[in-house]
Amino acid sequence: MPEGDSVHRLAARLRTALDGHEVASGELRGGGAAGTALTGWRVLGHDTHGKHLLTRFDADGRRLTLHSHLLVQGSWTVTAPGRRVPARLAPDVRVRMRVDDGRTAWGLEVPVLDLLATRDEAQVVGHLGPDPLRDDWVAAEATRRLRSVGDRPLVAALLDQRLVAGLGNLWVNEVAYLRGLWPWTPVAEVDVEAVVATAARCLRASATVPGLYQTTTGDTRRGERHWVAGRAGRPCLRCGTRVLVRAEVHGDPEQRRTWWCPVCQPERRRRS
Numbered sequence: 001m002p003e004g005d006s007v008h009r010l011a012a013r014l015r016t017a018l019d020g021h022e023v024a025s026g027e028l029r030g031g032g033a034a035g036t037a038l039t040g041w042r043v044l045g046h047d048t049h050g051k052h053l054l055t056r057f058d059a060d061g062r063r064l065t066l067h068s069h070l071l072v073q074g075s076w077t078v079t080a081p082g083r084r085v086p087a088r089l090a091p092d093v094r095v096r097m098r099v100d101d102g103r104t105a106w107g108l109e110v111p112v113l114d115l116l117a118t119r120d121e122a123q124v125v126g127h128l129g130p131d132p133l134r135d136d137w138v139a140a141e142a143t144r145r146l147r148s149v150g151d152r153p154l155v156a157a158l159l160d161q162r163l164v165a166g167l168g169n170l171w172v173n174e175v176a177y178l179r180g181l182w183p184w185t186p187v188a189e190v191d192v193e194a195v196v197a198t199a200a201r202c203l204r205a206s207a208t209v210p211g212l213y214q215t216t217t218g219d220t221r222r223g224e225r226h227w228v229a230g231r232a233g234r235p236c237l238r239c240g241t242r243v244l245v246r247a248e249v250h251g252d253p254e255q256r257r258t259w260w261c262p263v264c265q266p267e268r269r270r271r272s
Contacts, residue, residue, distance in 0.1 A: 002070045004050050004166020005207035005214065008133045010076055011046040011053060014105060017078045018043040018055075021099035028066075030094030031113025038097055049125040049134060050165025056118055066095070067124045069112035079104050131165040132200035133207050142196050150188030155258055157187050158199065166203055170229050173259050174216045175199045177227045182267045183258050189268070228259040236261040 002010075026038035044056040044063075053076075055066040068074070074094075079085060081102025085093065095107030107113070114124055130142045145163040157163055158172040167175070175198050176183045181190055205212050212218075215225040217237060223230075227237060232245035241263040 002051060002074075003168035003171055003203075003214075004048070004131060004133055005171075005203050007048050007051050007053055007070070007166075008207040009213065011048045013078065014053075014055070014076065015046050017103050018097065018099055018105055019045050021101060023097050024100050026095070026097035026104075028095055028113060028115065030107075030110060031115065033113070033115035036115060043097075043099070048131075050128050050131050050161050051168070052125050052128070054121060054125070063118040065116055065118045065121055067112070067114040067116065067121070068095075068107060068110050071111045074110040074112075075108045076110075077106050077108065079106065128161050128165040129163045132203045133166060137200070139193075139196050139200065142200075143192050146187055146192050146196065151186055153184040154181055154187055154190055154195070155183040155256065158195075159256060164196070164199065167199055169256050169258075170214060170226070171199065171202060173229045174227055175202060177261065177265060178202075178216065180265055182265050183260050185268065228261055230259070232259055236264060239263045 021043055023038045023041045023043065028034050028036045028038065038057075040060065041064075042058040044058055047054040047056070051069060053068045053070075055068070057064045057066070077085065084090075084104070085106050085108070089106075089108060092108045093106055094110045094113060096104065097106075098104040116123060129145050130137050130139075132139075132142075142164045146157055149157050149160070149163065152160075155172045155176055158167050158175065159169065173183070175195060178198050179190070179195055181195075202216060206214050211220060216227055217225055219225060224237070228243050231243045234243055235241065236243055239261065241261055243259055243261055246258045
């Protein structure tokens with residue numbers, strides 16, 4: 001599933017291709033507004049909040065926003081003038097926007113698409129917590145929200161987009177490892193400020209530093225980019241202990257697929 005850093009990078013690509021351009025031909029093919037023609041609309045800009053993408057338009061004097069969320073399967077791509085997505089992907093197109101210079105943006109298998117007035121964006125992102133990749137990021141507010149759920153396991157709390165927006169399963173596992181924390185440690189028993197600072201640094205580096213996308217070890221070789229995520233059964237890169245994994249429990253947000261090193265992240269007996 002794309003995480004906040006993925007969507008942030010996507011928005012940067014779409015800004016370069018679309019912002020300031022008029023849609024010469026296009027339409028929505030998915031969501032509640034499916035069938036809406038985009039022709040003649042001008043793309044004003046792109047913004048993100050957590051894993052949510054906001055594409056803003058001037059639609060004949062109206063300010064409208066296309067809200068999209070990729071979930072697991074969605075993606076966006078841009079083709080050069082005169083080019084289309086492969087025919088095998090044509091049934092997956094949910095958004096098509098050919099702009100005035102000939103480039104075309106395609107939203108493929110995007111499961112969440114909402115068209116709404118820009119002034120009403122809070123209806124789709126207002127529930128989200130602070131996002132380290134936004135200019136309005138306030139670490140103290142993220143810390144406060146996490147502390148308010150002190151009994152929740154750390155990894156479950158970090159995945160809750162209402163508390164901190166943009167962290168997905170990859171990042172919460174890596175942050176827990178970097179802080180030396182057993183993933184199911186109650187939030188009340190961790191240094192929340194330090195966890196928030198580490199998570200923010202990781203997300204920003206991944207989103208903005210060339211070559212460091214979703215890399216926590218500093219080693220960009222295949223299979224060596226993460227400390228624990230995806231490394232079940234392999235030796236810990238610090239101590240050599242076999243990395244463990246707990247399978248996801250379907251439908252239970254407290255039990256996502258979780259990796260950890262039992263030596264570097266020892267289970268601590270809960271305080272009485």
